[in-house]
Amino acid sequence: MRASLLEGKEVIAPDARIIGHVSGIDVDFSEWKVTHLRVDLSNELVETFGYKKPFFGRLEILIPVEAISNTADVVTLNKTVEELKDIIEKTK
Numbered sequence: 176m177r178a179s180l181l182e183g184k185e186v187i188a189p190d191a192r193i194i195g196h197v198s199g200i201d202v203d204f205s206e207w208k209v210t211h212l213r214v215d216l217s218n219e220l221v222e223t224f225g226y227k228k229p230f231f232g233r234l235e236i237l238i239p240v241e242a243i244s245n246t247a248d249v250v251t252l253n254k255t256v257e258e259l260k261d262i263i264e265k266t267k
Contacts, residue, residue, distance in 0.1 A: 178199070178200045178209075181197045181200065181212070181246065181250065182197055182198065182199065183196055183197060184196065184197045184246070184248070184249055184250050185249045185250065186212070186214050186238070186249070186250045186252065187249050187250070187251055187252065188252050188254065188255055188256050188259070189244075189251070189252065189253065189254075189255060190255060190256070192219075192220070192256055193217050193219070194214060194216065194217060194220060194238075194252065194256070194259070195214040195215045195216045195217045195220070195233070195236070196214065196215050197212055197213065197214055197250060198213045198214060198215045198235055199212075199213035200212055200213060201213065201237060209240055210239065210240060211237040211238060211239055211240060211264070212237070212238045212240065212243070212250065213235055213236075213237060213266065214235065214236050214237075214238055215233040215234070215235055216233060216234045216235065216236050218233075220256065221234055223256060223260075224236070224259075224260055224263065225260070226265065234265065235265075235266040236263045236264065236265055236266065237263060237264040237265075237266060238252070238259070238262075238263055239262055242254045242259065242262060
């Protein structure tokens with residue numbers, strides 16, 4: 176699957192909560208593999224994850240590809256929102 180086909184897809188937790196939308200991918204070029212999805216976090220979950228809502232734009236997080244269970248019309252994760260708190264990274 177091309178990275179451009181993922182951009183804009185909703186990212187959903189197993190409990191059907193919308194995490195956000197894919198904004199890109201991170202690649203480890205030394206191993207030539209995708210390591211993370213870049214996700215624009217939904218406004219609902221910004222505070223849940225302990226971040227401050229930005230005045231402009233969206234907060235972008237990195238979700239490891241190991242947390243993905245399926246990609247189709249949406250990206251489905253295999254981690255709950257509570258489990259994601261421990262594995263996500265905030266981009267700069």
